[in-house]
Amino acid sequence: MRMSILLFLIYRMLWISSKVNPRFKRFIRKARVRLMIKTADGRHARLFVFENGRVSTATGPDHRFDAALVWQDPGTAVSVMLKRSQEAIFYAAAEGKLKLEGMSVYALWFDEAVKQAL
Amino acid sequence: MAKKITGGHLAAKYMKEMEKVDTVFTISGGHIENLLDGMAQYGIRAVDVRHEQAAAMMAHAWSVYRNEPGVCLVTAGPGFTNALTGIVNAHLENVPLVVLSGRHPIRDDLKGALQEMNQIDMVKPVTKWCATCYDPARIPEYLSIAFRQATMGRPGPVFLELPPDILFAETDESLVAMPSRRRHKTYVSPAQDELEEAARIINGAQKPMFLGGSGIGMSDCGKVLEQFLRKTGIPFALINYGRGVLPDNHPQSVNPGGFTGLTAGLPMCDVIIAAGVRFNWVLQSGSLFPDARVIRIDIEPTEIDRNRSVDVGLVGDAGRVLEQLMPLVEQRSHEKWLETFKNAYTAFMTTELEKRNTASDPIHPSRLVEQIQRTFGEDAYYVADGGDTTYYGMSGFASRHRAGVLAPAGGLLGCLGTGIPFAIAAKLAHPNKPVIVLNGDGSFGFNAMEFDTAVRHNIPIICVVNNDCAWGMIKHSQEISLGPDRCTCADLGLRHYEKMVEGLGGYGELVTKDEEIVPALKRAAGSGKPACINVLTDPTVTSPATVLFYQSFAGLG
Ligand SMILES: Cc1ncc(C[n+]2csc(CCOP(=O)(O)OP(=O)(O)O)c2C)c(N)n1
Ligand SMILES: [Mg+2]
Numbered sequence: 001m002r003m004s005i006l007l008f009l010i011y012r013m014l015w016i017s018s019k020v021n022p023r024f025k026r027f028i029r030k031a032r033v034r035l036m037i038k039t040a041d042g043r044h045a046r047l048f049v050f051e052n053g054r055v056s057t058a059t060g061p062d063h064r065f066d067a068a069l070v071w072q073d074p075g076t077a078v079s080v081m082l083k084r085s086q087e088a089i090f091y092a093a094a095e096g097k098l099k100l101e102g103m104s105v106y107a108l109w110f111d112e113a114v115k116q117a118l
Numbered sequence: 119m120a121k122k123i124t125g126g127h128l129a130a131k132y133m134k135e136m137e138k139v140d141t142v143f144t145i146s147g148g149h150i151e152n153l154l155d156g157m158a159q160y161g162i163r164a165v166d167v168r169h170e171q172a173a174a175m176m177a178h179a180w181s182v183y184r185n186e187p188g189v190c191l192v193t194a195g196p197g198f199t200n201a202l203t204g205i206v207n208a209h210l211e212n213v214p215l216v217v218l219s220g221r222h223p224i225r226d227d228l229k230g231a232l233q234e235m236n237q238i239d240m241v242k243p244v245t246k247w248c249a250t251c252y253d254p255a256r257i258p259e260y261l262s263i264a265f266r267q268a269t270m271g272r273p274g275p276v277f278l279e280l281p282p283d284i285l286f287a288e289t290d291e292s293l294v295a296m297p298s299r300r301r302h303k304t305y306v307s308p309a310q311d312e313l314e315e316a317a318r319i320i321n322g323a324q325k326p327m328f329l330g331g332s333g334i335g336m337s338d339c340g341k342v343l344e345q346f347l348r349k350t351g352i353p354f355a356l357i358n359y360g361r362g363v364l365p366d367n368h369p370q371s372v373n374p375g376g377f378t379g380l381t382a383g384l385p386m387c388d389v390i391i392a393a394g395v396r397f398n399w400v401l402q403s404g405s406l407f408p409d410a411r412v413i414r415i416d417i418e419p420t421e422i423d424r425n426r427s428v429d430v431g432l433v434g435d436a437g438r439v440l441e442q443l444m445p446l447v448e449q450r451s452h453e454k455w456l457e458t459f460k461n462a463y464t465a466f467m468t469t470e471l472e473k474r475n476t477a478s479d480p481i482h483p484s485r486l487v488e489q490i491q492r493t494f495g496e497d498a499y500y501v502a503d504g505g506d507t508t509y510y511g512m513s514g515f516a517s518r519h520r521a522g523v524l525a526p527a528g529g530l531l532g533c534l535g536t537g538i539p540f541a542i543a544a545k546l547a548h549p550n551k552p553v554i555v556l557n558g559d560g561s562f563g564f565n566a567m568e569f570d571t572a573v574r575h576n577i578p579i580i581c582v583v584n585n586d587c588a589w590g591m592i593k594h595s596q597e598i599s600l601g602p603d604r605c606t607c608a609d610l611g612l613r614h615y616e617k618m619v620e621g622l623g624g625y626g627e628l629v630t631k632d633e634e635i636v637p638a639l640k641r642a643a644g645s646g647k648p649a650c651i652n653v654l655t656d657p658t659v660t661s662p663a664t665v666l667f668y669q670s671f672a673g674l675g
Contacts, residue, residue, distance in 0.1 A: 030672040032598050070468075090386050093465035094458040104378050104466040105662040109669070 003074035004059075006081060007037055007046040010114070011057045014048065017117035018055045027116045029053045035110045036061070036068035036101075037077070044074050048110070067106035072097045084118075086111060120292055125254035126152025126285040127159055128294060129218070132258040134160040136299045137265050139189050141165060141180065141546065142218075143173040147193020149220030149233070152285040154191070165546065165575055168567040170197050172539040174204020175526075175565070178215050178275075179536075179543035182359050182521050183499075185338050187214040187268045188543075194220040195233025202240070203533060208275040209244040210530040211332065211359075214268035215275035217245075223283045224252060237279060246274030254284040255294050262297040272418040273336065306417070308432040308439060316391075316413045316430040317446035323389035323411075325455050326352045327372075329401075330436070333394015333417060334360035335521060339437025346440045351451040352391070353459055355380060358529070360394060365518035367496065370456060375463030376513035377662065381406065382466050383459045391415070394436045397425045398530060415439045474514065477632040480656040483507065483584050487514030487556065489635040490582060494552045494643075496522075499544040503527045503537025504558020505591020507584045509661035511556040519551070527561065535564025541579040542572055552580065552643060559585040562615055572648035573623040580642050581619070581650045586657040587612050594660035595668040612654070619650035629653040 017024040031050040038045035042061035049056045069089075071077035080092045089111070092098040100107055123131070130153060133139040141163045146154055157164050167173045170192045177188030192201045198219050208215035222231035241248050247267035251260040257280070264276045320326065328347060334356060340363045347354055347370055355372050356363055366373045372383065384390070384406040393415040397404030404412070404426030412428040414421070415436050422431030432439045464471070474488040487510050490500075496518040502511020502525040515523045521544075526536035541555035562583050572579055593608035600606075616626030625645035627638045635653065642649035 030599065086385055090382060090462050091458070093382075094462040096461070096465070099465040099468045101469050103469070103662045103665060104382060105665045107466075108381060109665075 003039070003044040003071075003077050004046070006078055007044070011046065011048060011055070014055045014113070014117050018053065021117060024113070024117045025053060027113060028055070031109070031113075033106055033109060034063070034065045035106055036063065036065040037071075038068060039071050039074055039077065044077070050113070065102055067100060067102035067104065067110070069107060070099050070101055084114075120290040122288040123291040123294070124152050124156070124285065125257050125280070125287050125289065126150070126154070127156035128254065128257050128289065128291075129153050129261060129280065129285070130156030130160040130162055132261050132296060133189065134162050136258070136262070136296060137187070142189045142191050143167060143176040143180070144191040145170055145173060145193065145197060147197050147220055149194045149222075149282045150191060150218075150280070150285065152282070153218070153280065165542075165571065167539075167571045169565065170200035171203050171535070172565045172568050172571070174201040174215065174217065175207065175536050175539035176543040177217075178204060178208045178211070178213050179524075179526070179540040180547060181214050182335070182524070183544055183547035185336065187216045187265055189216045189218065191218045192220070193233075194222055194237075195235060198237050198241075202244070203531075205241060205275050205277065206244045207526070207529065207531045207533050207536065209246075212273050213275065214273035216264055216268050217241075217275060217277045219277060219279050220285075221250070221279045221281050224281045225283055238277075241277045244275070245277045248277035248279075250279040250281065251284060252281070254287045254289045257284065258294060258296050262299065265299070305438055306434045307442065308434055312430055312432060313439075313442055313446060316432060317443055319389055319411050319413060319429060320350060320352075320391065320443070321448045321450070323352070323452075325387050326350075326389040326391065326452065327384065327387045328352045328354035328391045328393070329395055330354065330356045330360040330363065330393045331395025332359035333415070333436045334363050335394075337394065337435050337437040338363070338520065339435075339440060340364055340520070342437050342440045342444070346444060346447070349444065349449050350447050351449075351453065353452060353456045357395065358400075359521055359524070361524070362517050362520045362522035365496065366516035366523070367518070372456075372459055372463070374516065375460065375467065377509070378466050378470070378513070379459070379463035382463055385409075386459075389413070393440070396421055400528070400530070470513070478656070479632060481630075481632055481635070481653060482659060483510040483586075483655045483661075484514055485632065486582070486584060486635060486653055486655055487511060489632075490554055490556065490639060491515055493636050493639045494554055498522070498552040498554060499541075499548060500524070501526070501537050501540045501544065501553070501555040503534065503540075503555060504561040504584065505534075505589065505667075506586075506594070506659075506661040506664055507556055507558035507561070507590070509663035510584065515556075519548075534558070534561035537561060538565045538568045538579070538581060541581065542568060542577050545577045545579050554580045554582060556582050556584055558590065559583050559587065559610055559613070559615065560589040566615065566618065569619050569622045569624050569648055569650070578646055578648050580639065581648075582639070583615050583650065583652045585612070585615070585652055585654050587654075588657060590657070590660065591664045591667060594664045595671075598668050599672070614652065616650045616652040619648065623647070625649040627651050
C-alpha cells in the first residue's frame with residue numbers, strides 16, 4: 001500500500017469514529033493535538049488535527065505540529081505502521097528508520113487514539 | 119548539691135550526645151526559648167530561617183543529602199501550622215524528618231492560652247508517630263522514641279510536642295536516664311525460595327530494566343548495586359532520591375533519556391526490577407509496563423502489590439536484598455538491548471536535543487539548562503523547582519553524586535517552593551560543591567525570603583530563575599483546556615528577582631541573551647555570595663509534563 005493512501009485511510013477511520021464511536025468520542029472530546037506523519041524528504045505528509053471532539057486533516061509537510069513522526073522512507077513507514085504495534089515503532093526508532101520531532105507524549109496519545117478508534 | 123538541668127537543655131544534650139545532631143532548622147519563639155538556649159549550650163548549629171515551612175523543607179532535604187534524620191524546631195501555633203506543608207511533604211516522601219514543636223503550657227490547657235490549639239490531632243494523619251511529653255525527666259526517652267520511629271523500617275516524619283512548662287522546668291540531672299542509641303543489626307529478609315524465583319526471572323530476562331527509587335538512596339547501596347548491575351548487565355534508571363547513587367553517565371544508565379526514555383522504553387521491557395520505588399502517580403501506578411514480569415524490592419511489605427500485582431516481592435532493605443541476590447544471578451550482558459533502548463529514546467528526543475544544542479532567542483529553557491550544566495558539570499548538586507521548570511531541570515541536569523539532581527516539586531505533594539530550601543540544605547551538607555537551583559519564577563516567590571537566611575549564614579547557592587513571566591504549567595494547560603483568551607490567574611509579569619536578592623545582600627544579574635548565560639553564571643559563582651540569575655526565557659514553550667498534567671484532568675468530568 002502507498003503511504004499517502006494509508007495516511008488517508010487512517011484519517012477516514014478517525015473521522016468516522018469521531019462521529020459514531022462513543023468511546024473514541026469521549027477520548028478526544030477535550031483534546032487539542034496536531035500530529036504530523038511524514039517522510040524525511042517531506043514528499044509524503046499528512047497532518048491530523050484534533051480539536052474539541054473534531055478530527056480534520058491537511059496534506060503537505062509545512063504545518064505547525066505538536067509531534068511529528070518522521071520516517072526515513074515511505075516503504076518502511078507503511079510496513080511498520082501496518083503492524084499497529086508500539087513495539088514496531090520503538091524498534092524502527094532504535095534502527096534509525098524513524099525519529100520523533102516535537103513532544104513524544106503527543107505521539108503516545110495519538111497511538112492510544114488510534115487504538116480507541118479501531 | 120545535685121546538678122540541675124532544664125528540659126530544653128536536656129533535649130539539646132540528648133540530641134547532640136546521643137543522636138549526634140549537629141544542625142537544626144528553626145525560627146525562634148517564646149515557647150521554645152529554653153531549647154534554643156540549650157542548642158547554643160551544647161554546640162548544635164541553629165539555622166534560623168524566615169518561614170517555618172522552609173525550616174521543615176530544609177530539614178527534610180538535610181536527611182536526604184546526609185542520609186540521617188533532619189531536625190526542625192518550630193514554635194507553638196503559627197510556627198507549627200507554617201511547618202505543616204513541609205511535614206506533609208516529608209510524609210508523602212517517607213523521609214525521616216524529626217519535628218520538635220512548642221505548644222501552649224500544660225498549666226493553661228483549655229483556658230484560651232496564647233497559641234493554644236490541638237496540634238497533635240492536626241499532625242497525626244501526616245506523621246509516622248507523634249506525641250506530647252509531659253515530664254522533663256522523660257524528654258530523652260521521648261526523643262529516642264522519636265528518632266527510632268523516624269528511621270526504622272520505612273522512614274517517615276515524627277512530631278514531638280514539648281510544652282514550655284517542661285522545657286523551662288529544672289530537673290535533677292542524676293535522675294535522668296539517657297537512653298543509649300543502639301543500631302540494631304536485625305533486618306527483614308525475603309525467604310530463600312523467593313530470592314531464587316527472582317533470580318530465575320532475572321536470569322531468563324531478554325529485555326530487563328532496573329528501576330531504583332528513594333529506597334536505593336536511603337539504603338545508600340551504590341557499591342552492591344554497581345556489582346549487581348555489572349554482573350547481570352541490566353540497564354537501569356535511578357529516580358527520586360535514588361538518583362545519582364550511580365552516576366547519570368554510567369554506561370548502563372538510561373537516565374539521560376529521562377522521562378521520554380522511560381515512557382517509550384518501559385512498555386517494551388519483559389522484566390522490571392523495581393527497588394525502593396513506589397508505583398504511584400509519578401510512575402503512572404505501574405501501568406507503563408503491563409506485560410512485564412515484575413520483581414519488587416521494598417522495605418514496606420504493603421507496597422509490594424500496590425496498584426500492580428507482581429511476580430515476586432522481596433521485602434527488605436534494597437542493598438541487603440541485592441547482596442542476597444548476587445550469588446544467585448548469572449553473569450550476563452544486555453548490551454544489544456541497552457543500545458536499542460538508548461537509540462530509541464535518542465530518536466524520540468530529537469527536538470529536545472536540538473534545543474539544548476542551539477542558541478535561541480528568546481532563550482529556550484532546555485538550552486538554559488544545558489548552559490548551566492556545561493558551566494558546573496557533574497561535580498555539582500542541582501535542584502529544580504516549578505511546573506515546566508521541574509521537567510527541564512530533571513531531564514537536562516546530570517550529576518555524579520547521590521541525590522545530585524532533585525526535583526522535590528515533582529514528588530507526590532507536587533509542592534512548589536521546595537527548591538530554595540533544598541538548595542540551602544544541599545550547600546550546608548556539601549559546602550565545597552556548587553549548588554544550583556533552577557526555579558520557576560512562580561515557585562521562586564514561595565520561599566524567596568530564604569535568600570536572607572542564605573546571606574546571614576553565608577550559604578552561597580546559585581538560583582537561576584527560568585523566568586517565563588507566568589505560572590507556566592498552569593497557563594499552558596489552561597491554553598489547551600479553556601483556550602488562550604480565557605487564561606486566568608496564570609500571568610505574573612516581568613519582575614526583577616535578581617534585584618530583590620541584591621537588596622538582601624546577595625548577587626544578582628538579569629540575563630536576556632543566550633551568550634550572556636555562561637558569563638553571568640561564572641560571575642555569580644565568583645561572587646561567593648548567594649546569587650540569583652534571572653533569565654528571561656521563551657514564554658510560549660511548554661513541556662511534556664504539562665501535557666500529561668492536562669491529560670490527567672481531561673479524563674474527569
Ligand atoms: C504550593 C503550590 N501552589 C500551587 C501549585 C499549583 N501549580 C502547579 S504548577 C504551577 C505553576 C508553576 O509556575 P512556575 O514556578 O513559574 O514554573 P513554570 O511552570 O512556569 O516553569 C502551579 C501554580 C502547586 N503545585 N504548589
Ligand atoms: Mg514560570
